[in-house]
Amino acid sequence: MKIVAVFNYLLSFLIAYWNTESVAEDEFIYGQFPSYFRWGIGTSSYQVEGAWNLDGKGENIWDNFTHSTPSPIKDGSTGDFACDSYHKYEEDSKLVKSIGVDFYRFSISWSRILPLGTKEKVNQAGIDYYNNLINSLIHHEITPVISIHHWDLPMPLQNKGGWTNEEMIEHFGDFARILYANFGDRVKQWFTFNEAWVICVMGYGDGIFAPGVKEITETPYTCIHTILKAHAQAYRIYDLEFRDEQQGQVGITIDSGWLEPSDPNKLEDIEASERALQFKFGMFASPIVFGKYPDIVRKSVDERSKQEGRSTSRLPSFDKYWTDYIKGSYDFIGLNHYSSYLVTSASSDPGPGWYGDQNAVTFQDPSWPETGSTWLRPVPWGFRKVLNWIKNTFNNPPLIVTENGYSDLPDVGLNDYGRIEYYKGYINNLLKAVIIDGCNVRGYSAWSLMDNFEWASGYTERFGLHWVNFTDPSRERIPKESVKYLRKVFLSNGFPKPTLPWNSIQLNEQCAAVALDPDTSF
Ligand code: GBH
16 A cells, blocks of 8 residues: 555656646646546535434534524525435435545534533434444445534533633544544544634634624634644544554645735735735644744734734744644645635735734635625636645645535526536646646545535525525435536546547537537536
8 A cells, every 4th residue: 555655656746747848827638637536525514414403413503603683694594404414314425426426525513423512421313323324425335534523513612612712622632532433443534624714713703604703803813723732632532542443544624715916026916925825724734734833924923913012922822742742733634725816915904813914905806707606706727826835835745625616606507507617627727736736636525515504695605516495395406517527527537538539429418518619528
């Protein structure tokens, strides 16, 4: 196994060397991913499961947030029933299989396993549910990949301050240990957290996500600091208690768009781009790779804290113990990537806390196509750029793209050609990053298996490869056009060059709109 890995690693450099000519930003290339590359599709517990109060599940912060009045959710909806995946896991496994992927990335509802958040009370019905799901996936030859925490923190833990309370490190470790012990015989890939930036800045800073805390100045940093420690705790528990026997891997998922200098020839904009990337991705990657926050982040928050007349920095520091504990606490890094932004440095103070500290203003080019989400415009070349930035900044760490996806424009229904175009461009740029640039990406998971509860937007934004009828109690799932397209890309491990004779090339009629361009036969 090891020799194969080393060989593949060296091979990737050779391939990179052979492909030295550069490819224009928007150019489509044919080619396939390395044989070790794996494809997946994802969901998260609160977004799909429903069954919010069934079979002994406890209340979590998203239950609480969506039930509050006035509703903080755009359409006033909740995840109480969502896609009813709690009852439809068999069907979900079959849907996953139909997309032609190798793995399914899903998350565990902490309150379903530990209704009070702590290890004192384990809910067997919760363990049973995930055992059933895992076994069903394995039955369909799909590898289960677990995100331990995708935002749905148990309410009793939030009542103790949630991620602002260092006690959470212990509780998260206990939760992870219970998962490894129950599912680790069959689950070999674990991600501790999904997008801690969103939890800490949107949940404890802006307050537009649960738990709805609006304390932008200091609290997001306290939250980030605790989560990094909790991540390391879960990683070290795996190392000490499970790795020998289970032989799995543990990582963390970090989200980042690409931040393009607004004027690529202006030093100020180039510096603002670097700062913004460090404040987003580097904030988490730098501690786990190098054992400290990025220098630029340290300097900026320390200086601004001083200017504010504080005696200590708003950004806490890791002591020697925690530095050693956190440094190296990853077997791979997960990247969630959706879109790109232009960035300039702020002319005046862009705001308090994290926003002002990064001293950057981000916006999108209105000429980039629109989607169903205001923050998401397709910029396929940005994907290649962020992958290269990660490669160059963090010594080319093993990377899994844990999320990448597109939300439909209104009334698109099943004819989601915009999504097909999106995936074609993004996966093709991923291919360039891997086979031309030598980025160490091992797998890719699209978001999402089906339309689901899209957080503060409720059911108004659809990211699914399957369309879900949310007014039908049976929550029927219907494949959109993009399923056929992605299945073809996944099963052919990329975009192999079509070979003669012409009639052996099966152009998918439904994809005709996209296939008009000869390059889009994939
Ligand atoms: C992912 O986050 C999540 O992991 C996943 O659960 C979610 O379904 C998916 O994105 C699609 O959104 O409304 O203008 O305030 C991606 C990062 C951070 C992007 C929050 C949207 C809200 C912007 N997301 N952001 S806005």
